[in-house]
Amino acid sequence: MADRRPMMAGNWKMHKTTTEAVAFLEGVAAGVDKDTGVEVVVCPPYTALSAVGADIKKKNLKVSLGAQNMHWEEAGAFTGEISPLMLVDLGLEFVIIGHSERRQLFGETNETINKKLKAALDHGLKPIFCVGETLDQREAGQTTEVIAAQITEGLEGVGGDLSERLVIAYEPIWAIGTGKVAEPEDANDVIRHIRALISSLFGVDTARKIRILYGGSVKPDNVAKIMAEPEIDGALVGGACLKPESFLELVNYQ
Ligand code: PGA
Numbered sequence: 001m002a003d004r005r006p007m008m009a010g011n012w013k014m015h016k017t018t019t020e021a022v023a024f025l026e027g028v029a030a031g032v033d034k035d036t037g038v039e040v041v042v043c044p045p046y047t048a049l050s051a052v053g054a055d056i057k058k059k060n061l062k063v064s065l066g067a068q069n070m071h072w073e074e075a076g077a078f079t080g081e082i083s084p085l086m087l088v089d090l091g092l093e094f095v096i097i098g099h100s101e102r103r104q105l106f107g108e109t110n111e112t113i114n115k116k117l118k119a120a121l122d123h124g125l126k127p128i129f130c131v132g133e134t135l136d137q138r139e140a141g142q143t144t145e146v147i148a149a150q151i152t153e154g155l156e157g158v159g160g161d162l163s164e165r166l167v168i169a170y171e172p173i174w175a176i177g178t179g180k181v182a183e184p185e186d187a188n189d190v191i192r193h194i195r196a197l198i199s200s201l202f203g204v205d206t207a208r209k210i211r212i213l214y215g216g217s218v219k220p221d222n223v224a225k226i227m228a229e230p231e232i233d234g235a236l237v238g239g240a241c242l243k244p245e246s247f248l249e250l251v252n253y254q
Pocket of ligand 1 (some may be wrong): 011171175176177178179215216217218236237238239240
């Protein structure tokens with residue numbers, strides 16, 4: 001994996017009240033109080049961000065905080081939305097953008113995702129930019145093409161050195177929450193294509209340094225095999241990151 005720092009990111013989705021979130025941190029604190037070389041990120045729901053952020057600080061945990069989504073505008077008449085300024089104000093470092101559940105259930109498109117990515121980067125937030133194909137697209141042999149469109153359109157007009165400011169997550173939709181994990185070699189191949197595309201769009205140096213994660217049914221018992229693939233720099237984990245024991249096993253996959 002060259003000299004890229006591995007990342008384990010937990011996407012809590014719509015799970016955990018603030019009380020449950022704080023109890024979770026209590027449960028993992030002893031396992032994430034030292035720097036192990038793996039960058040650990042948790043992405044709680046908006047309602048728990050503030051409490052989780054305060055607790056991470058208080059306990060001096062080596063955990064970074066991310067949100068799961070945001071709007072691209074700084075403020076305005078957008079009922080129910082959260083702006084980049086609000087996330088920055090909470091001291092967040094990361095924000096997941098373009099998760100397949102946002103695309104499939106909430107109508108997000110490459111165009112709106114592009115606006116969100118630009119806004120996040122402009123505000124100094126580091127997007128974890130999700131891409132991935134459906135089962136139909138995979139079976140029709142369209143994986144590379146679909147992902148290329150997601151990346152090219154998602155990053156349209158984005159400039160500068162992205163290597164430290166952007167993380168990409170390859171999440172085949174058929175593997176999310178289904179227990180069907182992609183074959184590590186297949187995921188590695190897709191990620192190699194993504195890196196080649198990043199090289200053609202942003203240069204070889206950015207491509208060499210940028211981190212590309214795999215996501216989709218990552219669990220303690222398959223994480224080591226996934227992380228052994230040379231192109232895979234980490235994992236974006238849903239279900240298996242919710243329990244302290246399982247989360248700690250993932251974080252300590254080495
Ligand atoms: P899963 O979700 O680990 O539950 O498959 C991954 C994700 O949606 O990021």
